[in-house]
Amino acid sequence: MPTLAISVKDLSKKYESGFAVSHANFEVPLGTICGFVGPNGAGKTTTIRMLLGLISPTGGTAEILGESINHPEKYLSQVGAMIEGPAFYPALSGVQNLKVLATLGGFPVERVEELITTVGLEGRGDSKYKTYSLGMKQRLGIAAALLPNPRILILDEPTNGLDPEGIQEVRDLLKKLASQGTTVFVSSHLLSELELISEYIVMLRKGEVVFAGQLQELMLSQQPVILVKTQNPADLQRIIEIAKVDGHNATIRSEVAHIEGPENWAGVLNKKAFEAGIVITQLAPQLPNLEETFFEMTGDQR
Amino acid sequence: MIRVIFAEWRKLRRPTLFLGTLGAALFFTGLTTTFLYLMIDSEQGNSDRGRQVSREVLNLAGGSVYGFASVGGLLGIIALCVFAAQTAQEYTYGTLRNLLVRQPGRVRLLAGKLAAMKIFALLLVAIAAIVSVGLSVALADRAKVSTELWFTSAGYHAIGQTLLNVSISVIYFGIIGMTLGLLLRSPISAISIAVLWILIIENLIGAVKPVTLDWMPGNQLSVIAQGGSPDVSYSHALILGSFYVFIGAMIATVLFSRRDVAN
Numbered sequence: 001m002p003t004l005a006i007s008v009k010d011l012s013k014k015y016e017s018g019f020a021v022s023h024a025n026f027e028v029p030l031g032t033i034c035g036f037v038g039p040n041g042a043g044k045t046t047t048i049r050m051l052l053g054l055i056s057p058t059g060g061t062a063e064i065l066g067e068s069i070n071h072p073e074k075y076l077s078q079v080g081a082m083i084e085g086p087a088f089y090p091a092l093s094g095v096q097n098l099k100v101l102a103t104l105g106g107f108p109v110e111r112v113e114e115l116i117t118t119v120g121l122e123g124r125g126d127s128k129y130k131t132y133s134l135g136m137k138q139r140l141g142i143a144a145a146l147l148p149n150p151r152i153l154i155l156d157e158p159t160n161g162l163d164p165e166g167i168q169e170v171r172d173l174l175k176k177l178a179s180q181g182t183t184v185f186v187s188s189h190l191l192s193e194l195e196l197i198s199e200y201i202v203m204l205r206k207g208e209v210v211f212a213g214q215l216q217e218l219m220l221s222q223q224p225v226i227l228v229k230t231q232n233p234a235d236l237q238r239i240i241e242i243a244k245v246d247g248h249n250a251t252i253r254s255e256v257a258h259i260e261g262p263e264n265w266a267g268v269l270n271k272k273a274f275e276a277g278i279v280i281t282q283l284a285p286q287l288p289n290l291e292e293t294f295f296e297m298t299g300d301q302r
Numbered sequence: 303m304i305r306v307i308f309a310e311w312r313k314l315r316r317p318t319l320f321l322g323t324l325g326a327a328l329f330f331t332g333l334t335t336t337f338l339y340l341m342i343d344s345e346q347g348n349s350d351r352g353r354q355v356s357r358e359v360l361n362l363a364g365g366s367v368y369g370f371a372s373v374g375g376l377l378g379i380i381a382l383c384v385f386a387a388q389t390a391q392e393y394t395y396g397t398l399r400n401l402l403v404r405q406p407g408r409v410r411l412l413a414g415k416l417a418a419m420k421i422f423a424l425l426l427v428a429i430a431a432i433v434s435v436g437l438s439v440a441l442a443d444r445a446k447v448s449t450e451l452w453f454t455s456a457g458y459h460a461i462g463q464t465l466l467n468v469s470i471s472v473i474y475f476g477i478i479g480m481t482l483g484l485l486l487r488s489p490i491s492a493i494s495i496a497v498l499w500i501l502i503i504e505n506l507i508g509a510v511k512p513v514t515l516d517w518m519p520g521n522q523l524s525v526i527a528q529g530g531s532p533d534v535s536y537s538h539a540l541i542l543g544s545f546y547v548f549i550g551a552m553i554a555t556v557l558f559s560r561r562d563v564a565n
Contacts (some may be wrong), residue, residue, distance in 0.1 A: 049399075052403055053403075053406050054399055054402055054403075054562065054564075056562060081403050083399050084399075087397050088397060088400075089313060090395070091316060091318060092313065096316075099312055100309050101404050103305055103308045104305055104309035104404040105305075105404035105405070
């Protein structure tokens with residue numbers, strides 16, 4: 001029995017214009033939720049397509065449930081996927097679309113109605129797909145991914161077009177599936193959502209994996225930041241100088257000083273600022289969240 | 303592969319597609335068969351390209367299916383459009399990726415889709431044949447055409463032979479459409495290029511240099527449906543048409559099985 005849901009080794013896809021994915025390495029254990037993040041064009045969808053056997057790698061290999069991606073027929077019956085948004089036949093209803101895929105995959109068509117309810121499309125299952133809103137299309141895409149009762153669920157931006165309630169429903173659904181043993185590999189731009197549900201994170205930047213591992217490990221590896229506000233904004237520069245004298249990197253953003261340093265140094269700073277006659281109105285040590293870490297690691301600008 | 307056939311059939315049987323295609327097929331079948339009998343004495347001819355088909359010809363054992371054989375080329379073009387659209391739309395809708403995730407055997411997927419569309423096309427051919435023969439019987443009296451030989455053993459043989467020829471032709475046209483759909487990945491491009499070539503370019507070139515029609519793919523497939531023509535023999539059309547279809551199908555299969563699905 002494999003212990004890894006996904007194992008990627010030196011996986012590359014090179015086009016004439018360059019590497020879309022370059023020597024990627026990461027592993028996703030079974031039964032976890034793994035967030036797959038990276039800026040647009042980082043190679044997330046290309047990686048997902050390679051994992052699903054839709055495009056051939058130009059180098060390296062990967063295994064899904066212990067089976068090589070060169071033989072997708074050996075594992076795809078246990079994999080549900082929604083790649084780059086939902087895609088269905090506009091002239092068919094939601095139910096008919098799912099029945100096409102259920103028939104093709106050899107899954108019981110009776111499951112279709114149940115899934116329509118699971119994703120909250122009850123009452124609209126018989127409407128033509130072309131009449132669906134973006135959120136409804138997204139829900140149908142998730143239902144299609146759930147058709148095989150998958151051991152691994154690969155979702156590319158599943159919350160696109162969903163309202164906050166829909167996003168929460170998807171989050172709860174993914175958590176429920178993970179609690180039942182399904183491995184969820186999900187890419188999303190909503191990093192705050194991923195932070196809430198993911199145990200593992202794979203971060204891509206320009207086709208290269210910049211981090212792959214436990215989310216907690218990633219967050220702990222980040223330098224804590226002390227946020228400082230002063231009564232007189234002009235004093236912020238003096239705060240920066242105090243930090244630099246003590247060997248801490250510091251910048252000013254939106255009239256707030258961001259100082260990299262351990263939590264216990266906040267007390268030292270407070271004392272030194274008091275001695276220098278600077279009135280501090282806010283002193284908040286904190287760990288960066290996933291979004292801040294993402295921007296830090298991918299070099300992207302907000 | 304049976305799962306692929308059933309899945310494809312779910313798409314093909316939707317009323318707009320099925321009834322629309324059947325309507326088009328029956329319209330052309332009815333028109334061609336009706337003109338054949340009602341314009342039998344017209345100096346402008348009663349068959350394709352102004353040809354005259356006499357009573358003596360229609361009195362023969364194969365008279366009942368003459369109209370059906372004449373419309374075979376048009377039925378083929380209808381099949382070409384359906385096959386091309388059903389194939390290319392998987393790219394334009396982005397649904398091919400869903401299909402390949404559920405059926406990663408690409409050749410199997412292609413073969414299953416083709417089998418389902420063949421069944422669809424054969425159903426159309428069978429209905430068109432019944433309508434055409436029925437119309438022929440109904441109009442024979444009025445056109446003073448004798449039906450005495452139509453339902454003899456030779457007549458039934460002619461019906462069977464024509465049904466087979468039209469079926470081969472229609473399926474060949476369909477495979478050409480599927481090939482173009484796979485190559486061009488756009489229903490509009492595939493259909494417009496095919497129809498433009500078969501209905502206009504081939505005829506223009508043929509009008510300037512008639513000998514080229516002996517080699518034109520669209521003409522070979524139409525001639526197969528008619529069981530041969532005064533200019534091109536049946537065996538020549540069948541061999542050359544099969545060759546064109548085989549080459550096209552091979553190119554499409556190799557491309558489909560190896561090409562990345564990136565949309």
